[in-house]
Amino acid sequence: VELRDQHVTDGFDAVAQRALRGAPGELLLVPGPVSLNAEVQAELEHPPRPHYGPDWVRVFDETTDRLRAIFRTTGDVVLFFGPGAAGLEAALHTFLHQSDRLLVPSNGVFGERLSRLAEACGVTVIRLPFAPKEPVLPEAVAEAAERAGATALAVVHNETGCGLVNPLEEICSEAGRLGLFTIVDAVSSLGGIPLEVDRWGIDVCVGVGNKCLAAPVGISPISVSRQAWERSGSADLGPKGSFLNLVTWRDARSRPDHHPHPTTMPTSTLHALHTAAGIVLEDPAGFLRRHAATAALAREGLSELGFPLYVEDERYASPVVTAAYALETMNLDDYMGWLASTCRIRIARGIDTGDEPVFRVGHMGLGADPEVAAAYLELTRHYLEERVPA
Ligand SMILES: Cc1ncc(COP(=O)(O)O)c(C=O)c1O
Numbered sequence: 001v002e003l004r005d006q007h008v009t010d011g012f013d014a015v016a017q018r019a020l021r022g023a024p025g026e027l028l029l030v031p032g033p034v035s036l037n038a039e040v041q042a043e044l045e046h047p048p049r050p051h052y053g054p055d056w057v058r059v060f061d062e063t064t065d066r067l068r069a070i071f072r073t074t075g076d077v078v079l080f081f082g083p084g085a086a087g088l089e090a091a092l093h094t095f096l097h098q099s100d101r102l103l104v105p106s107n108g109v110f111g112e113r114l115s116r117l118a119e120a121c122g123v124t125v126i127r128l129p130f131a132p133k134e135p136v137l138p139e140a141v142a143e144a145a146e147r148a149g150a151t152a153l154a155v156v157h158n159e160t161g162c163g164l165v166n167p168l169e170e171i172c173s174e175a176g177r178l179g180l181f182t183i184v185d186a187v188s189s190l191g192g193i194p195l196e197v198d199r200w201g202i203d204v205c206v207g208v209g210n211k212c213l214a215a216p217v218g219i220s221p222i223s224v225s226r227q228a229w230e231r232s233g234s235a236d237l238g239p240k241g242s243f244l245n246l247v248t249w250r251d252a253r254s255r256p257d258h259h260p261h262p263t264t265m266p267t268s269t270l271h272a273l274h275t276a277a278g279i280v281l282e283d284p285a286g287f288l289r290r291h292a293a294t295a296a297l298a299r300e301g302l303s304e305l306g307f308p309l310y311v312e313d314e315r316y317a318s319p320v321v322t323a324a325y326a327l328e329t330m331n332l333d334d335y336m337g338w339l340a341s342t343c344r345i346r347i348a349r350g351i352d353t354g355d356e357p358v359f360r361v362g363h364m365g366l367g368a369d370p371e372v373a374a375a376y377l378e379l380t381r382h383y384l385e386e387r388v389p390a
Contacts, residue, residue, distance in 0.1 A: 026340065027366060029376060030348040031160045031188060031321040032211035034365025036272070037279065043272040044216050051267050052259040059274050060260055066277035070190065070213070070284065071205060071223040073197040078249045079273075080220045081265055084187035086244070087206040087220030088114065091183055092121045093240040094232050094247060095204055096152060101126055103150035103180070105136040107166070108159035109352035114185055118154060122238045126150055132353075133162070135316040138170040145178050152181040158189040160211075161351035163323035163360060164311050165193060172200040181231065187211065190221070191280050192291040192320040192364060203228040209269070212291065212320055214365040215276035218269035222246065287368075292319040294363040294373045301377035302361075305384060310350065310358055320364055323350050326357040330388045335359075335380075338387065343379055 028035045036044065050056060060079070067077045080087050096102065102123045104115040107130035118125045126148045130136055136155060145153065153175045158165045168184065175182045184205045186195055192212025197205050205223040209215035224246065232247050242248050243263065252262040259265075280287050299309055299317060302324045310323035326332040332349070336359065339345045350358030366372065 026344045026346045027372070028346050029361050029363075029367045029372070030346055031163075031360060031362035032208070032364060033217050034210060034214055034362065034367065036216065036365060037214060037276075039279070040215060040272045040276045043275050044268050046268055046271065049267045049271070051261075051265045056267070057260060059271060060265075063270060063274040063277060066274065066281055067207075067221040068223070069281055070277060071197045071207075071221070072195065072199065073205075073223045073225075075198065075226060076224040076229065076250065078222045078224060078246050079261070079265075079270070080222050080246070080249060081218065081261070081263060082220055083217065084185075084206060084208040084220055085113075085117065087208070087222050088183075088185055088187075089117050089121065090244045090246050091204045091206050091222060092118050092123060092154070093235075093237055093244050095181070095183070095228050095235055096121070096123050096237055097231075097234065098122070098236050100124065100151045100181070101149055102152045102154055103128060103141065103145050103148065104154050105130065105141050105144075105166075105171075106156070107132065107134055107136055107164060108156070109161040110156045110159055110185060110187070111136075112352075114154050114156060133164065133311055135164060135313075136166040136171060138167060138174045141171055142174040142178060145175075145180060150178075150180060152183065154183040154185070156185040156187075157195065158186075158193055158318050158320060160188040160318075160321055161360075162310055162353055162358070163318040163321040164316050165189070165318045166316070168195070169200050172202060176201040181228070187220075188320060188364075191287065192368065193318070194288055197223050197225075203231075209273045209276065212364050212368070213273065213276050213280060214368070215273040216269050218266045219273050221273075224250075288319075290370070291363050291368045294368050294370050295319040295322055297370050297373045298322045298361055298363065298377065301373070302380075305377070305381060310353065320368070321360050321362050323353065323358050323360045326359060327384075327388065329390075330384070332357040332359060334387070335383060338383055339379065345376060345379070347376075 105128040190207030307324040
């Protein structure tokens with residue numbers, strides 16, 4: 001790529017280099033997985049360690065406690081080995097009953113996926129679709145729950161596919177009023193968007209390490225209320241096996257002499273999560289503010305450059321991922337390819353945004369940094385000047 005103004009791209013390469021500390025690879029501005037801070041990356045690269053012994057158990061227990069603090073719960077946390085979808089499936093299997101009627105509101109790809117996961121587990125699902133770009137409305141949830149005789153609710157906090165955050169506190173408040181057992185998909189929100197498991201009355205909340213917590217892929221932390229464990233005693237959905245049954249994970253913890261989990265764990269990943277969670281807890285409110293400030297800057301900057309934002313209503317614009325339409329005069333593949341090849345910065349396409357040319361910029365991991373967002377915007381400005389007809 002020939003550029004008139006080479007110093008501009010050199011400048012951005014320097015930003016990527018600094019963020020990556022000179023490491024090879026790309027700066028991921030996709031909504032997970034994320035580029036890791038050097039300390040977390042070092043844990044991941046540490047030679048393998050065993051998943052037993054007192055030193056390991058101490059780190060495992062400390063990580064569990066750190067996640068408890070991040071979930072804002074005094075209840076239980078299971079560090080489940082697997083991706084978010086496995087954590088969600090385990091939660092559905094472990095706590096729901098054949099007699100349950102599970103309401104699943106949806107305004108995007110992950111809400112729909114949650115419905116399908118629940119159906120695959122044999123749960124009776126009541127879908128409550130919302131129009132694209134519309135948040136899940138608490139009053140509509142309450143009305144549908146009453147109409148359908150729902151006993152449980154499963155809801156996505158942050159719709160990663162289109163950058164829309166649902167008003168979870170208000171949704172949970174309605175669920176609490178109606179006595180619904182509540183399961184939350186916080187896969188793309190945990191750590192990056194305010195979330196209060198105990199105060200909001202969430203029974204089971206499923207996250208992952210590899211998004212806002214800024215850790216590598218491999219562990220799905222799941223918070224479990226006392227009521228949820230009680231419910232698991234009589235859960236009677238079809239065969240749930242052993243690995244996907246969170247009771248197996250809970251019970252393994254009572255034999256820490258061996259190891260406090262039922263399977264071999266990805267030890268480097270756990271150590272990296274331990275470090276990443278420690279960083280979150282140095283200043284949890286500041287950590288949240290940094291995501292929100294980065295998203296605000298990205299939204300403002302993209303708007304100024306003429307990109308129509310996918311979610312127009314500020315109240316529901318995600319603080320961890322921004323989606324926008326490409327300009328009519330530009331080729332989205334060319335733009336994304338240019339970012340990747342010239343600047344080593346990777347952004348994502350919209351998911352479930354129809355045939356429309358939508359792209360997403362993640363504000364997670366090293367991307368949750370206003371300086372990185374400013375650099376990305378400057379680079380985009382440069383791209384438009386150089387390669388897009390006015
Ligand atoms: C909201 C949400 N739920 C569930 C998932 C699935 O997580 P995983 O890919 O780790 O299985 C994702 C992944 O991006 C997500 O964003």
